[in-house]
Amino acid sequence: MLKLKFSDYKIECGTDEAGRGCLAGPVTAAAVILKNNFLNDDIDDSKKISKKNRYKLKEIIENEALEFSFCHIFPKKIDEINILNASILAMQKSISKLLTKVDFIIVDGNKFKSCNNIPYQTIIKGDEKFLSIAAASIIAKTERDNYMNKIHKEFPHYGWDKNKGYPTKFHKQAILKYGITKYHRKSFRLFDEQLKLKL
Numbered sequence: 001m002l003k004l005k006f007s008d009y010k011i012e013c014g015t016d017e018a019g020r021g022c023l024a025g026p027v028t029a030a031a032v033i034l035k036n037n038f039l040n041d042d043i044d045d046s047k048k049i050s051k052k053n054r055y056k057l058k059e060i061i062e063n064e065a066l067e068f069s070f071c072h073i074f075p076k077k078i079d080e081i082n083i084l085n086a087s088i089l090a091m092q093k094s095i096s097k098l099l100t101k102v103d104f105i106i107v108d109g110n111k112f113k114s115c116n117n118i119p120y121q122t123i124i125k126g127d128e129k130f131l132s133i134a135a136a137s138i139i140a141k142t143e144r145d146n147y148m149n150k151i152h153k154e155f156p157h158y159g160w161d162k163n164k165g166y167p168t169k170f171h172k173q174a175i176l177k178y179g180i181t182k183y184h185r186k187s188f189r190l191f192d193e194q195l196k197l198k199l
Helices: 051-064 075-081 083-097 131-154 169-178 193-198
Strands: 012-018 027-033 067-073 104-108 120-123
Touching: 012 083, 012 131, 027 083, 027 131, 051 131, 067 083, 067 131, 075 083, 104 131
Parallel strands: 012 104, 104 120
Antiparallel strands: 012 027, 027 067
16 A cells, blocks of 8 residues: 655645656646545556546545646657656646645655755655655546547547557557657657668
8 A cells, every 4th residue: 555645744745747758749747735634545656557447546536635736748848858857847837836835745756856945855666655646647647648639639640549649669650651740759769760661
């Protein structure tokens, strides 16, 4: 079972991102503050949970959390500042959108930059250890998936309803066949030379 809190601070916020390794679409982060009596044995790292259960848990988190927020950082900004900085910015913006005053932040991973001078701790595999980070991973993943489903309707050739912008063989072949869209990250390696030779 995941732990509720890392610190002794009254209001602790967990944050995580989704979509860092994608070729298209935003990097999306979420911030979640859970109530001090919050309990849920099903919440875990979003990657370990089925799609159906992610959406069930999303509803529980949104109804039972003290507060939550999310933020998309889009490809133009990702290309401008790089994916690591874009991931951190998405987390910072999510935290800044919270109306509740945050006393302490726990962050999934090992990289972060100060946000509103709030003390923080980075935690490797934090989404497997702390409920608020795992909850943030679920919100970030489901909100990003919703966005990718929406833009899939505009550009159906790339299979974003299934691959969500990740570098699958289908997605890479579609890039070779149809070129790139305004939703692709131009600073990423979009063309796989090996794949090109095989075609």
